[in-house]
Amino acid sequence: MDDERGIAPLAGLSGIGKSFGGVPALKEVDFTVRRGEVHALLGENGAGKSTLMKILSGELGDYRGEIRIEGEQVKFTRPLDARRAGIAMIHQELDLVPALSVAENVFLGREPRTRFGTVDRGRMLRETAALLARIGVGIDAGREVGRLRTGERQVVTIARALGLDARVLIMDEPTSALSSREVGQLFDVIGELRSRGAGIVYISHRMQEIGRVADRATVLRNGEVVAEFDARAMTAEQASTAMVGRPMGQLFRAEGGSSSGGGDVLVVEDLAVVRRRPRPGRREPAGISLRVGKGEIVGLAGLLGAGRTELLETLYGLAAGAPMRGRIVLDGVEVKPRGPRQAMKLGIAFVPEDRRTEGLALDHSVVANTVLSVVGKIAKAGVVSAAAERRVAGKTVDRLGVKLRSLTDPAGSLSGGNQQKIVLGRGLTTEPSLLLLDEPTRGVDVGAKAEIYRLLGETAARGVGILLASSEPAELVGVCDRVVVLHGGRSVRELDTAEAGEAELLAATMSEGLGETL
Ligand SMILES: Nc1ncnc2c1ncn2[C@@H]1O[C@H](COP(=O)(O)OP(=O)(O)OP(=O)(O)O)[C@@H](O)[C@H]1O
Ligand SMILES: [Mg+2]
Structure with a gap:
C-alpha cells in the first residue's frame, strides 16, 4: 500500500x-x-x-x-x-x-x-x-x-x-x-x-x-x-x-423554455415581511417581485443568506402573523397564506431544505413518510388502507429509484440521498398547482438528479408552476426557464436561461454579493 x-x-x-x-x-x-x-x-x-x-x-x-x-x-x-x-x-x-x-x-x-x-x-x-x-x-x-x-x-x-x-x-x-x-x-x-x-x-x-x-x-x-x-x-x-455502471446521457431535460402562455400561477409584487422584532440571522423578504407561469420552472439564485429559503417559507405561510407589504397572487387571486395547512389547501406544496429536521420522521417507515401529506387523497370514506398506502409509496420509490430493502424500513436507515428522494417524492404526490422546492437535489447522486429533473419537467408539463431555490448554477441554468437572483432579501435581477449561461448567472450572483461586503 x-x-x-x-x-x-x-x-x-x-x-x-x-x-x-x-x-x-x-x-x-x-x-x-x-x-x-x-x-x-x-x-x-x-x-x-x-x-x-x-x-x-x-x-x-x-x-x-x-x-x-x-x-x-x-x-x-x-x-x-x-x-x-x-x-x-x-x-x-x-x-x-x-x-x-x-x-x-x-x-x-x-x-x-x-x-x-x-x-x-x-x-x-x-x-x-x-x-x-x-x-x-x-x-x-x-x-x-x-x-x-x-x-x-x-x-x-x-x-x-x-x-x-x-x-x-x-x-x-x-x-x-x-x-x-x-x-x-x-x-x-x-x-x-x-x-x-x-x-x-x-x-x-x-x-x-x-x-x-x-x-x-x-x-x-x-x-x-x-x-x-x-x-x-x-x-x-x-x-x-x-x-x-452505464453511460448516463443527458443530465438536464432537453426541452428548454416551456409554455408561458397559460397564465401565471404565482405573481409576487414587492413582497416584504416587516417584523417589529426581526428574527436574528434570517433574511426576510425585503422587496421581491417575480412571476411563475403555468408550466414554468423559475429558479431562485443567491448567496448564503440572500433570503431564498425565507421567501419560500413566506409563500408557504410559515411567516404567518408577521405583517407583510406587497402582494401574493395565486391563480389570479390575492392570498395571504396563514400556515402550511392553508397553503396546502390553496394548492401549494413545499419541499424544505433540511430533510432531517423539517422533512422526515426518521423513526417512521418509508411508507409512512411518503404518504404523510397525501393521506387525505387516498383515503376512502376517511379510511386509509395499508394496501393503498403501500401502493402510493411503492410507486414513488420506483419512480425516483430509491434504494432500500423494504418499504417498512425506517427512513433513518436510508442513505442521505435516498432520504432526500423520499421528501421530494412526497411533494410531487400531492399534485399541487405551485411547487416550492428548496435545494431539491442536495446530496442526490447524478443518476437520481437526472431522474428528478425529468420528473420536474413532467410536472411542469402538466401545468404546475415550479419555484426552485438552488445553489448549484449548473442546475439553475440547466433546469429553469428563468432565474431570479436574490440579494439581501430583494430580487435584484432576472436572467432568461435561453440567453444567459452559467458564467453570467455566477457573475450576477457574485457581483450582487460583493456589494454587501464593500
Ligand atoms: N445505520 C444503518 N442501518 C442500516 N443500514 C444502513 C445504515 N447506514 C447505512 N446503511 C446502508 O448502507 C448502504 C450504504 O450507505 P451509505 O450511507 O454509506 O451510502 P452513501 O454512499 O454515503 O450514500 P449517499 O450519497 O446517499 O450519502 C445503504 O444501503 C444504506 O441503506
Ligand atoms: Mg453518505
Whole structure:
C-alpha cells in the first residue's frame, strides 16, 4: 500500500467489509489517503461512501479488514480513538447541538479552560470567529445553532473540523448547501491544508467540484471499488458512467423554455415581511417581485443568506402573523397564506431544505413518510388502507429509484440521498398547482438528479408552476426557464436561461454579493 517512494500513506484501509442486518454495505474495499492530497470518494446514493468514512473515523467499530495510520495498524472503536490519531470528519448530516451556541458546538468536548478551571468563553468565541473567518462567512459565534440556516450550519461543521487541526480530514458533502462564493473560500482553505501536508477525503455529488479540488478519485458502486481516476484528467461523463455502471446521457431535460402562455400561477409584487422584532440571522423578504407561469420552472439564485429559503417559507405561510407589504397572487387571486395547512389547501406544496429536521420522521417507515401529506387523497370514506398506502409509496420509490430493502424500513436507515428522494417524492404526490422546492437535489447522486429533473419537467408539463431555490448554477441554468437572483432579501435581477449561461448567472450572483461586503 506504500506509494512509489515507499512512504506509508497517512491512512490505509484494506479489505474493509461491513454489513447492516446481514446486508453487505461494503465488500473488500481498499482505500488510501496520502500526505498533501485531496482524494475524492464518489458513488451513487447508498454506494457506501459515508459508511467507509465512518469506519475510518471510528464511528462504526464493527467491521472487517484493516486500518493502518502511517503504516501502523490500528483498531478504532470510538470516534475519540480516531481523533487522537489525527482524523476528523465533517458529517453529511449536520450533527450539531441546536440548543448550544456556534462556539459551544465548535469546541464541544474540548472546551478551553481559564487558569481557574472554568470554561474560557472569551477564547472560545474568539477562536470560533477566526475559524469562521477562514471560510469567509460572517456568523455570530454566540448565536444558537438551532436558529441557523442549513448552509450556515454546514459552515459551522466545517469550522469545527478545521479547529481539530487534523492530519486526515474527511469531508462528507461539505458543500451541499453552500453557494459559489462559500465553495470558493472552502477550496482555498482545502488548498492551504493540502500544502501543509494534510490528507483530505472529499465526498460530493457535485461533479464540477471534483475536477477543481481533487487530485485522485475513487468510485464505489454497491459497496465495491469499481474505478480509480486521476481527478484532474477525469471527465464528468467518465465519473458518472463508473458510478452508475452505464453511460448516463443527458443530465438536464432537453426541452428548454416551456409554455408561458397559460397564465401565471404565482405573481409576487414587492413582497416584504416587516417584523417589529426581526428574527436574528434570517433574511426576510425585503422587496421581491417575480412571476411563475403555468408550466414554468423559475429558479431562485443567491448567496448564503440572500433570503431564498425565507421567501419560500413566506409563500408557504410559515411567516404567518408577521405583517407583510406587497402582494401574493395565486391563480389570479390575492392570498395571504396563514400556515402550511392553508397553503396546502390553496394548492401549494413545499419541499424544505433540511430533510432531517423539517422533512422526515426518521423513526417512521418509508411508507409512512411518503404518504404523510397525501393521506387525505387516498383515503376512502376517511379510511386509509395499508394496501393503498403501500401502493402510493411503492410507486414513488420506483419512480425516483430509491434504494432500500423494504418499504417498512425506517427512513433513518436510508442513505442521505435516498432520504432526500423520499421528501421530494412526497411533494410531487400531492399534485399541487405551485411547487416550492428548496435545494431539491442536495446530496442526490447524478443518476437520481437526472431522474428528478425529468420528473420536474413532467410536472411542469402538466401545468404546475415550479419555484426552485438552488445553489448549484449548473442546475439553475440547466433546469429553469428563468432565474431570479436574490440579494439581501430583494430580487435584484432576472436572467432568461435561453440567453444567459452559467458564467453570467455566477457573475450576477457574485457581483450582487460583493456589494454587501464593500
Ligand atoms: N445505520 C444503518 N442501518 C442500516 N443500514 C444502513 C445504515 N447506514 C447505512 N446503511 C446502508 O448502507 C448502504 C450504504 O450507505 P451509505 O450511507 O454509506 O451510502 P452513501 O454512499 O454515503 O450514500 P449517499 O450519497 O446517499 O450519502 C445503504 O444501503 C444504506 O441503506
Ligand atoms: Mg453518505
